[in-house]
Amino acid sequence: MIIPAKKLLIVTLRDRETQVLRRLGELGVVQLRKLTDEDASKFREMEVEKLRELEKIYHKFIELCRMLTGSLFEEGEERKLYEEYTRLKNRLDDFLIKQSILKKRKAVVEALLRMGEKQLPELGNFGEIFSIIGILPRKRLQDLERFLANKPFAMKYAEFSTDQVLVHLIGLLDLRDDLEKVLVQLEFENVKLPENLPKDCHEALLILDEELSRVTDEIDSVKKALEDMKKRLTGFVTEEGVELERLRKLYEDVVRLQRTLSPHIAKPMEKMELDEKTVRNLINRFHREYNSIRRRIHELEWEQKKLEKLNSILKKLKEVTDELPETGDFETISAFTGILDGKDALKRFTQFISGKSVAVQKFDLEGESTFLYIICFKDQSREIKIQLASLGFKEVEGLSKLPRKVDEALKYIAMKLEEIRIERERVEAKLENLKREFASKAGAILSYLEVHLKIGEALMGTLKSETMRVIQGWVLADQVEELKLELERLRRRIGGALF
Numbered sequence: 001m002i003i004p005a006k007k008l009l010i011v012t013l014r015d016r017e018t019q020v021l022r023r024l025g026e027l028g029v030v031q032l033r034k035l036t037d038e039d040a041s042k043f044r045e046m047e048v049e050k051l052r053e054l055e056k057i058y059h060k061f062i063e064l065c066r067m068l069t070g071s072l073f074e075e076g077e078e079r080k081l082y083e084e085y086t087r088l089k090n091r092l093d094d095f096l097i098k099q100s101i102l103k104k105r106k107a108v109v110e111a112l113l114r115m116g117e118k119q120l121p122e123l124g125n126f127g128e129i130f131s132i133i134g135i136l137p138r139k140r141l142q143d144l145e146r147f148l149a150n151k152p153f154a155m156k157y158a159e160f161s162t163d164q165v166l167v168h169l170i171g172l173l174d175l176r177d178d179l180e181k182v183l184v185q186l187e188f189e190n191v192k193l194p195e196n197l198p199k200d201c202h203e204a205l206l207i208l209d210e211e212l213s214r215v216t217d218e219i220d221s222v223k224k225a226l227e228d229m230k231k232r233l234t235g236f237v238t239e240e241g242v243e244l245e246r247l248r249k250l251y252e253d254v255v256r257l258q259r260t261l262s263p264h265i266a267k268p269m270e271k272m273e274l275d276e277k278t279v280r281n282l283i284n285r286f287h288r289e290y291n292s293i294r295r296r297i298h299e300l301e302w303e304q305k306k307l308e309k310l311n312s313i314l315k316k317l318k319e320v321t322d323e324l325p326e327t328g329d330f331e332t333i334s335a336f337t338g339i340l341d342g343k344d345a346l347k348r349f350t351q352f353i354s355g356k357s358v359a360v361q362k363f364d365l366e367g368e369s370t371f372l373y374i375i376c377f378k379d380q381s382r383e384i385k386i387q388l389a390s391l392g393f394k395e396v397e398g399l400s401k402l403p404r405k406v407d408e409a410l411k412y413i414a415m416k417l418e419e420i421r422i423e424r425e426r427v428e429a430k431l432e433n434l435k436r437e438f439a440s441k442a443g444a445i446l447s448y449l450e451v452h453l454k455i456g457e458a459l460m461g462t463l464k465s466e467t468m469r470v471i472q473g474w475v476l477a478d479q480v481e482e483l484k485l486e487l488e489r490l491r492r493r494i495g496g497a498l499f
Contacts, residue, residue, distance in 0.1 A: 092222045099215050106208045108133070108191055109201050111166035115158035116392075119199045121168055123192065128382040129389075130176050133168045133191050135160055140186040141167075147182050151175070152383065154390035166191075170389045172382065200302055206295045213287065217280075279445055286438055293431045300424045304417065310398055311413050313371050316363045318406045324399055325361070325373045334381040337373050338388070338395040339365065345391040346370050352387050356380065371396070 112120065112133075123131050136144065141157065144167070148155055153171040160166040167188070171179060183190075197204045317324065327335045340346055346362075353360065358380065361373040372393075376384055385393075402409040 088222055088226050092219065092226065095215055095219045095222060099212065099219060102208055102212045102215060105193060105197075106205065106212065107160060108166060108193065109204050109208065111158045111160045112168075113201050113205075115156050115166065115168065117156075117168075118201055120193060120197060120201060120204060125173055125176075128173050129170065129385065130173050131168070131170045133166060134183070135164050135189040135191060136167050137187050138163050138165050140188075141165055143186055144182070144188075147179075152386050153179070154386060170386065172386065200298070202298055203295055203302070206291055206298070210288070210291050217284065282441060282445060286434070289434055290431075293427060293434065296427050297424065297431075300420050300427065304420050304424075306398060307413050307417055307420070310396070310402070311410065311417075312365060313363070313396065314402075314406055314410050314413070316365065316371065318410070320363075322406055323404050324402060324406060324409060327400065329378060329381075332378060333375055334378045335373070335375045336381075336385075336395065337371065337399060338393050340370050340372055340388070340391060340393050342368050342392070345393075349388065349391055349393075353384070358384065 109120070121131055121133060123133060136157070144155070151171075152175070153169060155167060155169050157165045157167045169179070193204075198207060314324075325335070325337055327337055340349065357377055359375040363371040363373075365371055374384065403412055
């Protein structure tokens with residue numbers, strides 16, 4: 001059965017399009033059509049693609065004028081427009097470069113975590129030892145392993161991408177030049193991380209995620225500004241979905257926050273007047289505050305784990321001594337402490353020092369970890385430390401900051417753990433307050449985004465200019481007269497901004 005229908009064509013102001021579209025839905029207008037090229041040609045002042053090409057040529061021409069003459073020969077609005085366009089394009093390029101750098105740094109930290117590192121490695125030269133990290137083509141890994149075989153180097157690696165690995169190398173400073181010559185041939189790309197990044201890998205990831213989110217928002221903002229500028233040049237153009245994509249991103253952000261902060265929201269709990277800017281600001285604030293709180297909780301957890309590990313070590317030491325071991329470099333000897341994981345690693349180290357003038361005290365910890373107190377001649381220390389590094393030896397931090405008496409050190413740690421407990425309760429209470437605030441607003445935000453996403457989807461394929469919107473759809477033939485009356489009422493209500 002064929003149902004007779006009439007095509008509807010409406011022109012309205014851009015700031016009235018949402019109101020008009022809502023009313024059209026209520027009046028039963030269906031199948032908002034994507035305008036064909038034939039339809040669109042009636043409203044375009046010129047062909048969009050040709051204009052874009054002209055825009056690119058003009059942009060290059062202005063750049064040449066600036067480079068070759070130091071100024072533009074043309075004055076007026078057109079010059080200002082393209083100068084602003086150039087400024088925005090350069091700003092976008094800068095942000096895209098920054099985004100690429102941040103993504104690479106994030107991938108490096110993730111690879112270090114896969115490598116088993118909890119802390120960012122110290123890089124550079126340290127006395128007679130050096131430490132570097134870098135990216136190596138996976139196909140070159142065996143060549144590097146062959147070069148390092150039977151040489152005093154320690155190497156760890158993990159996947160960086162499908163065809164690359166991240167490599168951490170530790171070795172004697174005397175051999176660094178020889179190694180770097182080989183690394184150049186193997187297409188090794190040296191990597192440096194900013195000094196202001198937190199040493200804890202998880203904390204560093206949080207910082208990088210925050211910065212990446214901020215830069216991505218800046219990119220979206222500049223892209224929108226460029227898109228708005230194009231509207232001033234192109235007359236009526238087809239809706240490309242830029243705003244819709246932005247709304248979808250906001251919606252995804254809210255859903256992620258909802259899963260984290262308030263997973264059981266059913267309906268709006270707080271009536272709010274919202275627009276896209278308010279929604280974006282709210283989402284950014286919730287993200288920022290949540291990440292800040294989580295980072296602080298992670299800091300406290302990390303500090304607590306370090307203190308608990310020290311506490312466990314001290315309790316073991318208390319069984320055999322009243323004082324903490326003294327560490328450092330002395331006139332002819334070097335003394336240091338640390339933890340070695342795994343019985344196999346301990347066995348290999350014991351075999352390595354067999355026959356050498358090295359004194360080692362061992363204290364078994366939880367699992368297969370062993371606390372080592374090592375005393376050796378200073379001229380042996382670099383060789384021993386290289387071997388230990390290759391076995392995953394980790395120096396114990398914090399012993400030198402504790403009171404020398406074991407009992408006093410245990411009391412000090414207990415006091416610090418209590419301070420951490422109190423601080424964590426305060427921070428977790430702050431997180432609960434944030435969850436409650438989010439719960440009161442999340443329903444309204446989701447409702448706003450869902451409605452405007454539907455409106456945005458309906459507007460896909462329509463035409464727009466800087467100030468106007470062209471909407472096309474179908475209405476049942478027997479409802480045409482009623483629709484005319486309703487649209488006339490709507491036209492009067494919105495000040496005549498409807499054709």
